[in-house]
Amino acid sequence: MLRSLFAGISGLRVNQTALDVTGNNIANANTTGFKSSSTVFQDTLSQMLTASSGENAQRGGTNPIQVGLGVQLAATTLNFTQGGTQTTGRATDLSIQGDGFFVVNNGQTDLYTRAGAFTFDESGTLVTPDGMRVMGYLGTVDPATGASTVTPGGPLQPIDINAIQAAVTAWGATQTPPVSPELVSYNIGPDGKVMGIFDDNVQREIAQLAIADFTNPMGLEKVGDTNFRVSANSGDPELGVAGQGGRGDLAAGTLEMSNVDLSQEFTNLILAQRGFQASARVITTSDQVLEELVNIKR
Numbered sequence: 001m002l003r004s005l006f007a008g009i010s011g012l013r014v015n016q017t018a019l020d021v022t023g024n025n026i027a028n029a030n031t032t033g034f035k036s037s038s039t040v041f042q043d044t045l046s047q048m049l050t051a052s053s054g055e056n057a058q059r060g061g062t063n064p065i066q067v068g069l070g071v072q073l074a075a076t077t078l079n080f081t082q083g084g085t086q087t088t089g090r091a092t093d094l095s096i097q098g099d100g101f102f103v104v105n106n107g108q109t110d111l112y113t114r115a116g117a118f119t120f121d122e123s124g125t126l127v128t129p130d131g132m133r134v135m136g137y138l139g140t141v142d143p144a145t146g147a148s149t150v151t152p153g154g155p156l157q158p159i160d161i162n163a164i165q166a167a168v169t170a171w172g173a174t175q176t177p178p179v180s181p182e183l184v185s186y187n188i189g190p191d192g193k194v195m196g197i198f199d200d201n202v203q204r205e206i207a208q209l210a211i212a213d214f215t216n217p218m219g220l221e222k223v224g225d226t227n228f229r230v231s232a233n234s235g236d237p238e239l240g241v242a243g244q245g246g247r248g249d250l251a252a253g254t255l256e257m258s259n260v261d262l263s264q265e266f267t268n269l270i271l272a273q274r275g276f277q278a279s280a281r282v283i284t285t286s287d288q289v290l291e292e293l294v295n296i297k298r
Contacts, residue, residue, distance in 0.1 A: 136159045179200065
């Protein structure tokens with residue numbers, strides 16, 4: 001059977017994959033925090049027709065004669081270029097200006113995302129649109145003064161705006177006379193600290209969002225919902241807070257948009273389409289050659 005026939009089939013396969021990847025990028029052009037992917041091709045094994053030879057007293061050296069056997073997919077690479085910033089004005093919408101990922105938990109494991117469209121649920125926990133809890137470090141209340149501070153480090157916990165309220169209420173009950181400071185508003189700073197403003201005119205640190213970084217972020221696995229998880233080649237997450245250790249700052253009231261470049265994607269779409277058509281033509285031509293061989297017998 002002709003080698004060109006199978007080479008053409010391999011070309012159809014990889015260009016179909018390129019169309020799939022490009023189509024997914026275009027579909028997610030408006031997805032918050034989406035990171036585009038690209039395909040990388042490489043040739044497959046080459047058949048050796050004549051091996052190379054070294055020079056000798058009678059003749060010079062010769063190069064090998066090889067025929068390639070097609071193409072294969074080498075990788076799909078993630079593009080972690082910063083996406084554009086959209087201003088929303090919502091205090092719980094956050095974008096990372098630089099490197100890093102938000103840490104969210106689905107009830108079983110931690111996942112990582114650049115999509116910062118968060119809200120507080122009915123229990124006062126910061127969550128993603130599909131209910132995953134945003135993780136970080138909670139503040140602790142000084143039993144003597146009622147002040148609250150956050151100390152990053154230790155195990156991550158869900159960002160719970162009511163946890164500090166309960167602690168402040170418990171502290172107030174021990175005072176003479178008893179007091180009951182109530183949380184009236186909050187804001188999130190560039191360092192990810194959630195600052196609570198209470199009706200006793202005291203600001204208390206409620207929590208601080210954790211930011212994860214990776215040695216090889218392109219090694220992360222996509223798991224849907226614009227989330228990633230650790231893989232064998234991504235390295236373990238290096239946890240910290242915004243603005244430290246090379247991690248970017250947070251911008252409240254903004255969202256990071258998709259980094260898909262539509263002009264580039266439509267160009268890739270044309271290239272993949274032409275590659276698919278050319279591979280199909282190779283198969284058609286190979287079929288015609290085989291037909292001619294069959295007709296020789298006639």
